[in-house]
Amino acid sequence: MASNILEGLNEAQREAVVNFDGPSLIIAGAGSGKTRVLTSRIAYMIEQGVDPKQILAMTFTNKAATEMRERIQSMVPNKLSASKAREIWMGTFHSIFLRILRNCAHILEYPSNFTIYDTNDTKNLIKTIIKERGLSEDKYKPGYIASRISVAKNSLVTPGAYISNTALATEDRHRKMPELGNIYVEYCRRCKQNGAMDFDDLLLQTNVLLRDAPEVLARYQDRFKYILVDEYQDTNVAQYTIVRRLSLLHNNVCVVGDDAQSIYSFRGANVELILSFQRDYPDAKVYKLEQNYRSTQTIVEAANSVIEHNSRRMKKRCFSAGERGDKIRIFKAYTDREEADMVVGDLRDRVREGGDEWSEAAILYRTNNQSQALEDVLRRKGIPYRIYKGNSFYDHKEVRDMLGYIRLIINPRDDEAFKRIINTPARGIGDTTVERIAQIAKARGCSMWDAVDTLVDATPADAVERAIIRKVTDFVALIRSLSLSREVVGLYDFGMEVASRSGLLTFYRTQNTPEATSALDNIEELLNSLQLFNEQCEAEIRAGEREQFEKATIEEWLGSIMLATDMDATEEDGNNKVTLMTVHSAKGLEYKYIYIVGCEENLFPSQQAMEQMEELEEERRLFYVALTRAKQLATLSCAEMRFKWGNMEFSRPSRFLSEIDPQYVEADFDVRREQRPRNNDLTPREGESAIDVLRRRFDVRYQQKPAAQKSQPTDGGAGFRSRFGEHSSQSSHHTPKPQPKPQPTVNTANMRRIERPASGITTTSPCAFAEGERVEHPRFGRGTILRIEPMATDHKLVIDFADFGEKTLIARLAKLTKL
DNA sequence: TATGATATCCTTTTT
């Protein structure tokens, strides 16, 4: 029968949808209808009689999973199969594995109600361990240790494997952290003791489970006849191995990805995995989706011209059959502040002229902190915006405190939660008391909660213990009684009881600060989320998708909360807003107007990515992702100076700007010429801030009229900044008439003229290094140069480091010293 | 033990 699922698909897409048996690799360029193919494939499978229960579909983000589910439901024809579509195992890697692990936790000797530790909990636990071992936190930075452990877990290096690995031991010794392995071991022991898994454990432990429990592996292998993976280029070894194991029986694995959009190597993702798919599955069929339906020809070709600068790529050629479209515009502003002004002003003009919604525009940046300047301007101009920002909601103290209570009640072994809330709000239990409780718990081999829980019912002769009892009695009573009400009252009421009886509510109500008000708002939002979760479950029960007895539980809610991010937040008050977010979070999204700000060296590409070839290429892919979000018009901007940790810093336009084929570009300055290192005259003298430099050079103007500005006369920086950027803001934002485009002020024009170096020197110089030479790098230690390859203006060095293996560095950027 | 003052990190990206 002719399926209407296939209607409107092009040849390549249709092939990728129809051939659902056997391993498939779908290379899907940006905007090539990847999600559509994936969802059509699943819908088609169901239509062809595949049992939805046998389908496992995994994505990286909740957002992608939700979108996919909704689209499948709208695709399958009748209601019967719509409810069947619900039976697909569909979700993020983490949520799917969480589900498996909850079922099998006992096999791994974890409680089934294990807690999920977020990065904060991880860091705190690591800190405790470092302190206990009498190590210095300066040497052993918790954040760094955490990332090392994360990398190890994502590469499936268990603690045991870690300490017996001599290469790792050498590396740690080289970094002056010989204890790292032991910290890793202890960290895992403590997590287990606390009944907790961190994010990476969800992957690692699933692997352990499938490795060590053949009956479990067999069960899931049998169950998942068809496995589909979205964004395959972002999988790490742990995820890859699970997919591989699960697919060994039926061999029906379908992965969709784009090597050009691999941007998560810092999380252990490995492009090689997509590049080597055909080696792992030799009979895999490969489909290439190369037609871009999203963007104009100009955007697609411009993006192609950038990505061509990368060395490792899969062969594909993306094209657009859409209209040619406008050229990519590049602005240069004087300061970050002026950049924000120009971008927002232009955005407003565009949206108004085009009669568009605000929601059709997005501003992307490399790092979250760049949002500040943009937010200020948007607020000032009265333009509605929404900002995606990591886990910001769960980062709030009051939210974490609430979660602390709930976590302790669910899992009393969770010492991290215990320590967080034992004195929050303050109830006179200080560090010394907590320390003693920890000691008692350690001596007895029980959790801290168990220690106080049993202690209060005893009558010890020990004076210290009696003192503790006096202090914690109320707390123990509180937790006990909350645990009881958890059994009887509904989710929302339970949350409410936690908030009020813990004293958090009164604590914030009694102080009349804006912070307290916002804290109360956040607590309310948390309670609402409980209510919402409950309602959703009830709706599912009514629809028969959930069994009657499967009432919504607080455990389930907590699990979903821990794996959720603000990215998944549902829209509350209207959608018509400009979107602000990092390039990373923009992946998979599209907007009519895209603004990419901060296109500067050391920012995009980021400083630490600059010297290493692989990282630089990842930045370039990131840039590619950013550019290809635009449907109609992409606007890039950079600033000549910007605030970086408190003072002004100069910057040069990003190399990526000059890598775009000029025929697709319209810039207000010479992108290529500006790539040169800037005039030495502007480098600060000793003890001189960037502002001082400018003062020195453009004295007169700045001494003359500090008045007429609302800025503080004492603050040179603010005074300087307010001179720029204010020019387009005087008019009321209610006026519909088009605003004049922000023009460079007289001052800027002057400065630019003076600042530009007069001479044009070519920068191709001979390489400072020779093959076979011994060098030392601050991060990688000593090594030998194996090969030297020329680049446009510099040289690539392939260096074999004693402790880190082969790395490709860029000669002039890498901080190398000859030996 | 609680508070306010000082030090220090940060700035890559997130499930």
Next chain:
DNA sequence: GGATATCATA
């Protein structure tokens, strides 16, 4: 610059 952590003091 700003947030958070740690320290010194009452």
